[in-house]
Amino acid sequence: MEKKKIDWENIGFSYMQTDKRYVSDFKDGKWDDGTLVDDANITMNECAGVLQYAQTVFEGMKAYTTEDGRIVTFRPDLNAARMVESAKRLEMPVFPEDRFIDAVVRTVKANAAYVPPYGSGATLYIRPYMFGVNPVIGVKPADEYQFRVFTTPVGPYFKGGAKPITICVSDFDRAAPRGTGHIKAGLNYAMSLHAIMTAHRNGFDENMYLDSATRTKVEETGGANFIFIAKDNKVVTPHSGTILPSITRRSIMYVAEHYLGLEVEERDVYFDEVKDFAECGLCGTAAVISPVGKVVDHGKEICFPSGMEKMGPVTQKLYDTLTGIQMGQIEAPEGWIKVIE
Numbered sequence: 001m002e003k004k005k006i007d008w009e010n011i012g013f014s015y016m017q018t019d020k021r022y023v024s025d026f027k028d029g030k031w032d033d034g035t036l037v038d039d040a041n042i043t044m045n046e047c048a049g050v051l052q053y054a055q056t057v058f059e060g061m062k063a064y065t066t067e068d069g070r071i072v073t074f075r076p077d078l079n080a081a082r083m084v085e086s087a088k089r090l091e092m093p094v095f096p097e098d099r100f101i102d103a104v105v106r107t108v109k110a111n112a113a114y115v116p117p118y119g120s121g122a123t124l125y126i127r128p129y130m131f132g133v134n135p136v137i138g139v140k141p142a143d144e145y146q147f148r149v150f151t152t153p154v155g156p157y158f159k160g161g162a163k164p165i166t167i168c169v170s171d172f173d174r175a176a177p178r179g180t181g182h183i184k185a186g187l188n189y190a191m192s193l194h195a196i197m198t199a200h201r202n203g204f205d206e207n208m209y210l211d212s213a214t215r216t217k218v219e220e221t222g223g224a225n226f227i228f229i230a231k232d233n234k235v236v237t238p239h240s241g242t243i244l245p246s247i248t249r250r251s252i253m254y255v256a257e258h259y260l261g262l263e264v265e266e267r268d269v270y271f272d273e274v275k276d277f278a279e280c281g282l283c284g285t286a287a288v289i290s291p292v293g294k295v296v297d298h299g300k301e302i303c304f305p306s307g308m309e310k311m312g313p314v315t316q317k318l319y320d321t322l323t324g325i326q327m328g329q330i331e332a333p334e335g336w337i338k339v340i341e
């Protein structure tokens with residue numbers, strides 16, 4: 001298969017249309033067989049549930065080429081399961097987990113020419129999503145839905161190595177107790193846009209959200225979970241019912257314990273103790289881990305000992321081990337790597 005002529009190292013993180021996308025429609029209480037289509041555009045009624053009341057959920061994952069030339073994805077079963085939880089919370093029909101994985105495999109295969117080569121640092125980003133399509137004007141769930149998967153190649157997240165970022169404690173809240181913070185839904189992002197633009201205007205890379213009930217505990221950023229490294233090398237991550245259960249973060253905690261022999265802890269993390277940690281990182285599919293060098297709380301700076309030049313040593317080990325597993329250089333736990341072709 002001939003790869004597309006793309007400058008893989010310089011494509012950045014933006015949408016590039018690829019050849020095929022997967023579509024399945026839900027109507028009269030059931031999903032149809034699903035198919036690959038060429039048209040990247042969607043036509044729907046002006047009153048579609050997704051347009052009026054934001055009834056939509058999504059997933060994000062990557063396909064990439066391993067050292068031995070295979071195209072693989074990382075733990076797609078967890079994305080499938082998470083989308084089930086997201087759909088249920090928004091009263092949407094569940095797209096079966098085995099069909100989710102099949103749809104991802106078929107879409108990636110059909111766009112194999114866009115999967116970046118090994119060593120480029122680029123990947124093929126995969127976006128499964130689902131939304132209500134029939135007209136809904138009285139507030140209620142839609143009756144008809146579409147599940148789709150598209151792919152878009154994305155460049156290396158960090159060009160020339162991961163530089164630590166500076167984040168600020170946000171004055172806005174991300175998720176209410178007993179709300180929707182734990183599901184992957186566009187609605188959580190729509191309302192975060194003002195907060196992230198405010199952070200950027202103030203010179204920060206990201207927001208640190210605190211729990212909205214007490215504003216004493218660390219939650220997450222707009223799109224990534226936190227890990228902290230304590231001075232005794234323990235890996236600590238916030239436990240909360242209102243953060244999105246990141247697959248990257250769960251994998252990092254496993255790698256810390258089972259590959260690196262580190263102590264791990266998922267617990268309440270109070271903002272007051274952030275100053276005592278040695279390292280801090282943000283976990284998500286896009287960057288795997290982004291190191292955080294500094295947290296600013298209304299002018300008060302917390303500078304982690306790992307500094308602003310490079311990842312902290314433990315964060316680096318976690319990053320190297322997890323990306324080594326993903327790229328096929330380190331043996332993966334059973335079921336983590338799904339070979340596509």
Ligand SMILES: *Cc1c(COP(=O)(O)O)cnc(C)c1O
Nearest residue numbers: 223224225244246247248284285
């Ligand atoms: C997607 C997402 C993450 C990261 O999850 P991964 O499964 O690691 O990609 C973290 N926080 C939020 C709010 C997200 O939407």
